[in-house]
Amino acid sequence: MTFIESIKSGSGKISLKKYEPPCSELLISDQGCVVITFLDTETTGIDRYNDKVIEIAMKTVSFDKTSFKIVSIDNKYESLNDPEVKISEEITYLTGIDNKMVEGQFINWDKVDQIFETSDLVIAHNASFDRAFVDKFSSQSPKTIWGCSVNDVDWLSKGFASSKQELLCYWHGFYFDSHRAMNDVDALIHLMTHNSYSDSRPIIEIFKKASEPDYIIFADNFQFDSVKKDILKSNKYRWNNQEKIWFKNVKYDELEAQKEWLTSIIYDSFFEGRVQQINPVDKYKL
Numbered sequence: 001m002t003f004i005e006s007i008k009s010g011s012g013k014i015s016l017k018k019y020e021p022p023c024s025e026l027l028i029s030d031q032g033c034v035v036i037t038f039l040d041t042e043t044t045g046i047d048r049y050n051d052k053v054i055e056i057a058m059k060t061v062s063f064d065k066t067s068f069k070i071v072s073i074d075n076k077y078e079s080l081n082d083p084e085v086k087i088s089e090e091i092t093y094l095t096g097i098d099n100k101m102v103e104g105q106f107i108n109w110d111k112v113d114q115i116f117e118t119s120d121l122v123i124a125h126n127a128s129f130d131r132a133f134v135d136k137f138s139s140q141s142p143k144t145i146w147g148c149s150v151n152d153v154d155w156l157s158k159g160f161a162s163s164k165q166e167l168l169c170y171w172h173g174f175y176f177d178s179h180r181a182m183n184d185v186d187a188l189i190h191l192m193t194h195n196s197y198s199d200s201r202p203i204i205e206i207f208k209k210a211s212e213p214d215y216i217i218f219a220d221n222f223q224f225d226s227v228k229k230d231i232l233k234s235n236k237y238r239w240n241n242q243e244k245i246w247f248k249n250v251k252y253d254e255l256e257a258q259k260e261w262l263t264s265i266i267y268d269s270f271f272e273g274r275v276q277q278i279n280p281v282d283k284y285k286l
Contacts, residue, residue: 002159004196007173019174022061022189025069033062033071034207037119038192040184041130042095044083048132048286052083054097056107056134057181058115061189068204070193075115078182080105095179109137116140121210123147123203125165125188127284135285146284147206149188151249154205165191172196209251214278217258219246221272228266235261249278 007015037060045051060075082102092098116122117140124130127148134141150163160171166178169187172194176187192203219232229246237246250258255275263271 002161003171004173004194006196015173016170017174019169019176019187019190021186022059022070022073022193024072025193026064026067026071029062029064029071031065034065034068034120035060035062035074035118036121036123036203036207037061037075037115038185038189039122039124039130039134040181040188041133042091042097042179042181043133044085044087044091046129048129051133052085053081053107053133053137054083054087054091054102055080055095055181056112057185058112059182059185059189060115060119063203067199068193068201068207075118076182077108077111077115079107081107097180107137109139112138113140116144119144121145121147121207123149123188123192123206125149125184127151128286131284132286142285143281145210145280147210148284149192149202149206152206152209153202158202211280212252213280214283215250215252215255216276216278217248217250217255217262218274218276219248219262219266220274222266231265 003014037058039056039058041053042055043051043053055078057078058076059073062071062074063069064071080097080102082105087097087099087102112134116138122141122144124146125148127146127150131141131146149165153163155163155168160168162168165184165188169175169191172191174187174190177183178187192206193201219237222228232246235248237248240247248258259271259273259275262273263269
């Protein structure tokens, strides 16, 4: 494990504290503000096509455009939601949400849309998961730019071997009651604005990447064999069973390196794959 230095004592002991909900760091911003909403959902399972939302939480924060310190907490919304299917014992054990709690409870999607309309960016931890559920019911979400605190922060370069939220929070010296949506949202805000960072807060990295397109690189037009399949899998390429093709999502600064890798390892001569640009508003869509 890798803990930040500020939580280590002289004897090497680690001190963990329970997080505190976010609060204002500046009374006023001379540079103007960026409005960011943090979002989390709890669901009946991990199937993005068939499972249902059982809880949503959103908190909107205004950040100073230059320092990205918190100026104000502008809005929040949380709601349980009756999935109209039975919640499994496993999900109840994980989240604490049972069938009785959600009975007759429904998300106000008009309220959700109002929050989206006022947001410059929406951030979730593993955004592709949450967005898949929210886009089905929100008319504004598909028009909104989403950022991901898993994929849009280079945690490895910061010294962290995992992007799992609970682990990152522990490594930053705090813990929280996870798997209730608003607790997860507050912990994510705390992580993104952690005081161990000065001018390199994770929130800054996400905001900068949010306006940049992503790319999908497709490894097609090569003679298939099991060795190359294993090589592609080891380099985090995934198989699209519908189109029968290997692909990988990459950032702009990774694109040329991936093309060179495919050329030397898969194609042996020159790049014969395809590249598709994903506009910022379409990132993390199902």
